[in-house]
Amino acid sequence: MAADDAAFAEFYRGAYPGLVAELYAYTGSMAEAQEAAQEAFMRAWSHWRKVGSYEYPRAWVARVGYRLAVSRWRRARSAMTSMLRHGPPPDIAPPGETSVALVAALSQIPEAQRRAVVLHHMGGYRIAEIAAIEGVAEGTVKARLSRGRQRLAELLADGERADEDENKEARHA
Missing domain, CATH: 1.10.10.10 (Winged helix-like DNA-binding domain superfamily/Winged helix DNA-binding domain)
Known part of the structure; x- marks a missing residue:
């Protein structure tokens, strides 16, 4: 288990900055890029025994990161479409x-x-x-x-x- 931890830590240190840079260029948002990259690496960690054995584990993490970024974009687009169609949510009075x-x-x-x-x-x-x-x-x-x-x-x-x-x-x- 310690070998898996060390291998993942090395992989993460080496691959994380590049993936964030890619996702930033792709999304135009550093916050979105970091969130997608962090989620992709969390998923890689939870499946590290399998992912770590791949010939190109970074490609797997990148694919997950890009899919997460697209998914976030789609959710944001759907929310915007809904708001344009139905208007913003009604104001709610603060609690008494x-x-x-x-x-x-x-x-x-x-x-x-x-x-x-x-x-x-x-x-x-x-x-x-x-x-x-x-x-x-x-x-x-x-x-x-x-x-x-x-x-x-x-x-x-x-x-x-x-x-x-x-x-x-x-x-x-």
């Missing part, structure tokens, strides 16, 4: 104080409870659907929802009390 407080409180409850609460109350999923998504029993989902709601209520009440205290202090100042 209530949303910010809710998200802050959600971030303080355990992840499983947070997912259950968000899936149920924001995603509109039924308990059976959440159980299927999570791969747990419906009773587990019900318990997570109950505990999550209880903890959220505590956190949001604590936040309201803190806001009230700040408002009292501001009035007396």
Whole structure:
């Protein structure tokens, strides 16, 4: 394995700068060139035993890099076409104080409870659907929802009390 690591590291050091230069000339964007080259080398690394045995492993990486660059270009072109056809996405108002407080409180409850609460109350999923998504029993989902709601209520009440205290202090100042 150490030999594979060393061989790949040498290959990468030797081939990466040239591939980035090629892709930069091809795409006209240094950022796109670097991203495509990095992704191509990541793919080469994950298949290094096979790719490293090729007569021209750099050609394989270059082909992958060019295909990635073209794929990115096609996605960008499709997005532009869509925007021209349908117009830009509508402006979305920034979140209000209530949303910010809710998200802050959600971030303080355990992840499983947070997912259950968000899936149920924001995603509109039924308990059976959440159980299927999570791969747990419906009773587990019900318990997570109950505990999550209880903890959220505590956190949001604590936040309201803190806001009230700040408002009292501001009035007396």
